[in-house]
Amino acid sequence: MEALVVDDHPVVRAAVAMLLRKAGFLHIHEASTGSEVLPKIREHKPDLVVLDLVMPGLDGLDVLARIRASGMKCRVLVFTSQEPLHYQDRCMRAGAEAYVSKTNNLDHLQKAMGAVMAGYSYFVKLPSSSVALNALQRTEAQMIERLSDRELTIFQCLSQGMSNKDIGKRLNLSHKTISTYKVRLIEKLHVKSGVFLRDIAKRNHVI
Structure with a gap:
């Protein structure tokens, strides 16, 4: 299996890559800006994209919109520091299969990876307004x-x-x-x- 990790922080990319290897991904590619994502998806055809929302240039919401518009089929797990209250539903509507906050421990990210690759979604329950x-x-x-x-x-x-x-x-x-x-x-x-x-x-x- 192949994965693409998209984050502008090298330490975060390394931590995510470590979890992906434990989950059985053999080839892990990296991108530090939103503009790199679509070309790398076309080139490597990853089974999973782990995507941050805050990046230079194209942000994660832009990237999600472009993936959907392109018609490319790939599972996207959003891993971000952005507050889910305002961003999770937007990501879900844009086609993401999971949303994990960086404020959680990495167990949540590992569970989300497993859920998404098994064909399920992984989203937190938001408070009723x-x-x-x-x-x-x-x-x-x-x-x-x-x-x-x-x-x-x-x-x-x-x-x-x-x-x-x-x-x-x-x-x-x-x-x-x-x-x-x-x-x-x-x-x-x-x-x-x-x-x-x-x-x-x-x-x-x-x-």
């Missing part, structure tokens, strides 16, 4: 849910204090484009200015 969230958070969560994948990524970056220039560099977009997204986010999330984006992000576990 009606029980876990108050009225304000439910409204904000609904607004966040309506953001596009790219808007959500930029929202998170802005909330973490990244400059427009740094976000543009990471996503291969111009400073002007990021400014346009920022204005759009302020309108869509109904805040007075970009200063308040961080408050919504923290309240709703985006950061």
Whole structure:
């Protein structure tokens, strides 16, 4: 069996590769950027892709969309530090078979690998919004849910204090484009200015 590990951190790639070898994968390929993924899938035809969501250039959501659009058949396990509350459903809809948070121990990743290769999915149970969230958070969560994948990524970056220039560099977009997204986010999330984006992000576990 063959696998492709996609993560921009070499230590993470090494840890994932170790688990894959234990799971019986004989050939393990690696990629550190989203733009490398589709060419490597075409070349190696991996049985499993272990994919991070946060990478330079194309992020994981972009990669999932392109895999689906290409019609290539491969199982994708998302292994990321992103909060599942806002990202798991998006990944599921985009075609991922599993979602594992990096905050969990590696046993979860190992179980997810086994489940996916056996033909099952592996997702965490998310809290019911009606029980876990108050009225304000439910409204904000609904607004966040309506953001596009790219808007959500930029929202998170802005909330973490990244400059427009740094976000543009990471996503291969111009400073002007990021400014346009920022204005759009302020309108869509109904805040007075970009200063308040961080408050919504923290309240709703985006950061």
